Amino acid sequence: TGKVAYDPGFMNTANAKSAVTYIDGDAGILRYRGYPIEELAEKSSFIETAYLLIYGELPTADQLEEFDQMIRRHTMVHEDFKTFFNGFPRDAHPMAVLASSVSAMSTFYSDSLDPFDPRQVEISTFRLLSKVPTLAAYAYKKSKGEPLIYPRNELNYSENFLRMCFGFPTEEYEVNPVHAKALDLLLLLHADHEQNCSTSTVRLVGSSNANMFASVSAGINALYGPLHGGANEAVLKMLTQIQQEGISPEDFMEKVKRKEDGVRLMGFGHRVYKNYDPRARLTKKTADEVLETLGGNNELLDIAMRLEEKALNDDYFIERKLYPNVDFYTGMIYKAMGFPEKMFTVLFALGRMPGWIAQWTESVQDPDRKIGRPRQVYIGENERHYPGA
Ligand code: CMC
Numbered sequence: 001t002g003k004v005a006y007d008p009g010f011m012n013t014a015n016a017k018s019a020v021t022y023i024d025g026d027a028g029i030l031r032y033r034g035y036p037i038e039e040l041a042e043k044s045s046f047i048e049t050a051y052l053l054i055y056g057e058l059p060t061a062d063q064l065e066e067f068d069q070m071i072r073r074h075t076m077v078h079e080d081f082k083t084f085f086n087g088f089p090r091d092a093h094p095m096a097v098l099a100s101s102v103s104a105m106s107t108f109y110s111d112s113l114d115p116f117d118p119r120q121v122e123i124s125t126f127r128l129l130s131k132v133p134t135l136a137a138y139a140y141k142k143s144k145g146e147p148l149i150y151p152r153n154e155l156n157y158s159e160n161f162l163r164m165c166f167g168f169p170t171e172e173y174e175v176n177p178v179h180a181k182a183l184d185l186l187l188l189l190h191a192d193h194e195q196n197c198s199t200s201t202v203r204l205v206g207s208s209n210a211n212m213f214a215s216v217s218a219g220i221n222a223l224y225g226p227l228h229g230g231a232n233e234a235v236l237k238m239l240t241q242i243q244q245e246g247i248s249p250e251d252f253m254e255k256v257k258r259k260e261d262g263v264r265l266m267g268f269g270h271r272v273y274k275n276y277d278p279r280a281r282l283t284k285k286t287a288d289e290v291l292e293t294l295g296g297n298n299e300l301l302d303i304a305m306r307l308e309e310k311a312l313n314d315d316y317f318i319e320r321k322l323y324p325n326v327d328f329y330t331g332m333i334y335k336a337m338g339f340p341e342k343m344f345t346v347l348f349a350l351g352r353m354p355g356w357i358a359q360w361t362e363s364v365q366d367p368d369r370k371i372g373r374p375r376q377v378y379i380g381e382n383e384r385h386y387p388g389a
Contacts, residue, residue: 004375009271014195016203017368020053020358021194028275028323032192033057041282046187047071047157050129050354053192054361068156074130075151075160078108081135085142094139094346095224101135102128103217113211115364124212125357132353133157136346137164143342158183161350166338179337182290183347186330189279190348192355194272198222198229202356203363204372212360219356220349226266229352232344235267236331239300249306257316267304267328268311274321283329290333300332 007013022031030037033052040049044058051059051067059067084104088097105127106113112123134151141148141164149164159175162183167173193199202219206212223229242252256265270277291301308324311317334344363369 004377006377010200011271015200015372016195016359016363017366018194018359018362019056020355020362021192023194023272025270025272025274028273028278030193030278037189037278038282040188041185044188046184046191046351049188049191053354053358054125070126071130071157072153072155072160074126075134075153077131077134077138081108081138082148085138085148088142090143090145092143093224094136094143094342095220095230095349097139097142098132098136098346098349099217099220099224101139102132102213102220105131105213105217106211109213113213115206115209115211121212121361121364125361128212128216128353128357133161133350134164136350137161139346140165140339140343143340156180156184158187162337165343176337178290178293182286182333183337185286186283186333186347187351189282189326190351192352192358195359196228197225198352199356199359202360206360206363207370207372212357215360216353216356219352223345223349223352229345229348231266231325232327232331232334232348233341235304235327236300236335236341236344238266239303239332242303243299249303249310253307253310253314257314265307265311265317265322267331268317268324269320269322270325273323273325276323277325279326280324280328283326283333284324287329287332290336300335301329304328304332 005013020033022034023029032040032049033056035044035052035058040052044052047068048059048064051064081101081104084101085097088100109124109127112120112127114120138148147169149167149169151160151164153160155163155175158180162175162179163173195203198219201222202215205218206215226234241247242249253265255261255263287301291298308328311322311324317323330348331341331344334347335341339347
């Protein structure tokens with residue numbers, strides 16, 4: 001009957017000892033397995049970074065080749081998944097479809113569910129990394145009412161995904177190399193972020209010895225929310241609304257500061273970063289380059305930059321240490337690639353997959369592992385009696 005600490009939102013409670021990702025929110029530092037995000041963004045690829053997160057070290061050239069080949073080889077999903085997809089309404093949000101499909105992987109791939117069998121964990125790891133892009137692309141095709149496209153193993157991860165989303169079975173599809181490179185970078189930047197809402201969810205569900213598919217599908221549902229992964233979609237909606245209604249960024253900022261109708265400057269603020277999010281710096285640069293090359297909607301980028309400039313010089317934001325986060329610029333890049341808003345969070349989920357897997361695996365191997373079971377502060381009625389009892 002020791003004292004219970006009341007800590008809503010787990011502001012001061014560590015749920016894990018972890019060796020995966022380091023963040024110093026005051027200094028704006030992010031490192032995966034010790035490597036600064038800026039160096040990985042410049043030198044590495046999404047697949048190599050996935051290996052680093054999951055296995056703890058950068059791969060040798062041979063290890064990378066083998067890992068990449070394994071991922072390319074497992075991209076096909078069971079044909080019966082099509083029946084499953086056909087059951088969803090046409091206007092289903094692709095995040096809901098993705099979460100359901102990953103949950104259903106426990107039924108299609110029931111031979112790799114034991115969290116304590118390293119071989120099965122490895123098979124589930126490859127199944128998730130390889131098949132989730134295929135399922136995500138199916139979710140997109142389903143929302144468009146277009147025929148599903150099978151994966152092609154000679155293409156790399158990003159190229160394959162873009163082709164499965166934007167290609168047609170009846171014609172050849174040429175992947176735009178600028179899109180593929182930008183997508184690879186954005187996936188890498190999203191690959192892990194220590195104990196955020198979805199990752200903590202993956203760990204909590206996993207702590208009951210639930211299998212990797214079940215745990216990760218719960219993480220996808222956590223990511224779905226607008227305060228987490230859904231923020232990139234919300235940012236673009238906000239920018240488009242400002243553009244279409246002709247509101248000046250200045251007037252919009254006043255509305256945010258008055259907290260009118262709970263309006264927030266989406267893509268700003270972070271539980272941990274009280275400084276510029278280093279990922280936002282990198283996505284801002286990519287947005288600039290991609291929109292330049294693709295002739296995307298520069299007006300939205302202009303609005304975003306004006307909002308950022310105003311915010312960085314405004315006492316409301318300075319006092320609260322609110323800076324752009326990773327989501328502030330990503331939506332514009334995804335839109336320039338041709339993705340509709342509904343798909344933005346799905347792209348975040350693809351990127352976060354290695355992080356969820358690495359953290360789930362770390363938790364399974366943790367000698368301090370315990371089922372997650374928070375306490376509460378009871379504020380309800382004292383004992384009272386049912387009429388006549
Ligand atoms: N616009 C305006 N005011 C804000 C914002 C914002 N974006 N974010 C925080 N504030 C204010 C908030 O109103 C509060 O003010 P006061 O002290 O007067 O009550 C203060 O700043 C502290 O905010 P909080 O909500 O207590 O902070 P939190 O750590 O609980 O929330 C957050 C963090 C990310 C949920 C929040 O900053 C937010 O809602 N941002 C907008 C949504 C967003 O961009 N989310 C993406 C996060 S990064 C990617 C990811 O993790 O998925």
